[in-house]
Amino acid sequence: MPQSAMSACGRGPGFRYRTRALTSQVDELLFGSPKKMLLPEQPACEPQERNRWGCSGPRGLSKSANAHPKKPKPETVRIITKDLIRDLKIPSQDPSGLSIILPKSETNRIVALSHVRTVEERGAEVQVKHKDRKVAMEAAEERKAKMRQADVVRKKNQGLSDLEAEAQEKAQYLLETANRMRIEQEDEVKKINEVIRSAQCHAVQDAQILEKRQILAELQEEEQRLDAMMEVDRRRALEAQEQIEQLHKQNKIQGKMRIQEQIEERMEERQLQEEIKQQERQKLLENLEKIRQDEYKALLRKKEEQRKLHLEVLKMNEEIQRAKERKKEGEKLADIRIMEYTTKKMEQEAEFEMEQKQMKRDREIEVARMRSLQERDTDYKADQDELRARRNQEAAEREWRRKEREQAKRKAEEEGRLKAARLEQVTYKEHLLSIEAGRERAEFERVLRAQKEEIVREKEREERQRQRVLRHADGVRQQMRERQTQAVEQRRAELQEHERLLDEARSRRTRLNEIKVKKLTELKLAGLPEKYCNEVERKVLILPALVQ
Structure with a gap:
């Protein structure tokens, strides 16, 4: 398959374009209205171009026998591919008529726009944008603060309406409530509340103990009263138990008497039952005697029947014996008949065997006669077969000689074709060698150019690396300066925070003292006994003031 000149000049299968940018933009001027103009006549190819593209010199010009003598010969470019060498004409005019001409200013502008920014440049732009945004935000915050301050001043100067006053009172109430709740959550206040609750618990506990003692006394009195009542009930129960x-005892005596009467009645009933049983036994004996007599009579009848049956069996045995004798006589007659039949059958078989022997002798004589006739016929067939075999052999020899002649003829023709093919191969190989030589020369030039380009790119990479290292060092130094500034600012902020915390601690101690006095006053007003109030005051006053 033919390939283009660029592929012939050395972009191998592993070549890949270097990505300059992920997106691309094309200036619209490149698609403007073309200015039609005649192109100047193409100059002759330089020596380098001739070496690279194979421009025709004395050998590269297309030689046409029919060319007009006055018309100049067009320049050509020779393209060498794997399997083809072509000469292409270089046109002297723009064949499409769509070319345009751009001024130098537009060209410079397009080149400037086509510049691809590096990662460092994009990072610098992002940092600049962040700084601008930060400055804008700070300016906006300053404006907001000024506006809020002006609004506060305006509100102070003008009087409050009823709604605003009510809202202010509500806000003040909520603020006081929140402050009170916040104060209650502090550790010192929690401890004061704990002491107060402990005192209140002790007071409640003492009251409960006193009440418990009173309840115990009342319970003892109630138990004594209940004991007296229980003693009276016990005596009454004893008297009732004696009556029961x-x-x-009376019921037991009456029961014994009833039992004695029942025993006597049972004895009488038992005697009556004995008499009844005696009578039944007598009747049973009489019945048994009667049954025994009946059984004896039945036994006599049975013996008589057995005797009669025995006589009948004897008669039957005599008849069976006579039948056996008759059967034996019949068997003897059957044996005599079988012997007679066997003798007769043996005589018949002897006669049949004699007949078979005679027939066998007759068949042997006939077979001998037929064999002699067959031998005479076989000799004639053998002579005919030998004649046919001789004729077939001669025909086969003639066919073999014919095939040998044809094979020799084909061999001569094949050798002629092989010689022609060898000559053609030699010619084609010389042609391929010339093409390969041109290809190797082009490959050498491509490799040389690639090496030069690689050297240039390596130098550019080294320069970019050096610039990157310098920028990194500047960035590190800038970061160090910024960190030092931040450390100073942080130290100043810490000192200010310390002063603020000290002020808060002093105000907090004052506020806690006020809370202590207030809670002690409320405790006394609540009616707590003086003893517990003094105890709470003593514990509250000795609490250490914690400074946070």
């Missing part, structure tokens, strides 16, 4: 036991 007396009734039980």
Whole structure:
């Protein structure tokens, strides 16, 4: 397959374009209205171009026998591919008529726009944008602060309306509530509340102990009263128990008497039952005697029947014996008949065997006669087969000689074709060698150019690396300066924060003292006994003031 001149000049299969940018933009001027103009006549190819593209010199010009003598010969470019060498004419005019001419200013502008920014340049632009945004935000915050301050001054100068006053009172109430709740959450206040709750618990506990003692005294009195009542009930129960036991004794005596009467009645019933059983036993004996007599009579009848049956069996045995004798006589007659039949059959078989032997002798005589006739016929067939075999051999020899002649003829023709093919191969190989030589020369030039370009790119990379190192060093120094400035600012902020915390601690101690006095006053007003109030005051006053 033919390839272009660029592929022939050395972009191998592993060549890849270097990406300059992920996106691309094309200036619209490149698609403007073309200015039609005649192109100047192409100059002759330089020596380098001739070496690179194979421009025709004395050998590269297309030689046409029919060319007009007055018309100049067009320049050509020779393109060498793997399997083809072509000469292309170089046109002296723009064949499409769509070319345009750009001024130098537009060209410079397009080149400037086509510049691809590096990562460092994009990072610098982002930092500049961040700084600008930060400055703008700071300016906006300053304006907002000024506006808020002006609004506060304006509100102070003008009087408050009813709604504003009410809202202010609500806000003040909520603020006081929040402050009070916040103060209650502090550790010192929690401890004061804990001491107060402890005192209140002690007071409640003492009251509960006193109440418990009173309840115990009342319970003891109630128990004594209940004991007296229980003693009276016990005596009454004893008297009732004695009456019940007396009734039980009387009931037992009456029960014994009833049991004695029942025993006597049972004895009488038992005697009556014995008499009845005696009578039944007597009747049973009489019945048994009667049954025994009946059984004896039945036994006599059975013996008589057995005797009669025995006589019948004897008669039957005699008849069976006579039948056996008759059967034996029949078997003897059957044996005599079988012997007679066997003798007769043997005589018949002997006669049949004699007949078979005679037939066998006759068949042997006939076979001998037929064999002699067949031998005479076989000799004639053998002579005919030998004649046919001789004729077939002669025909095969003639066919073999014919094939040998044809094979020799084909061999001569094949050798002629091989000689012609060898000559053609030699010619084609010389042609391929010339093409390969041109290709190797082009490949050498391509490799040489690639090496030069690689050297230039390596120098550019080294320069970029050096610039990157310098920028990095500047960035590190800038960061160090910024960190030093931040450390100074942080130290100043820490000192200010320390002063603020000291002020807050002093105000907090004052506020806690006020809270202590207030809570002690509220505790006394709540009616807590003086003893517990003094105890709470003593504990509250000795609490250490914690400074946060």
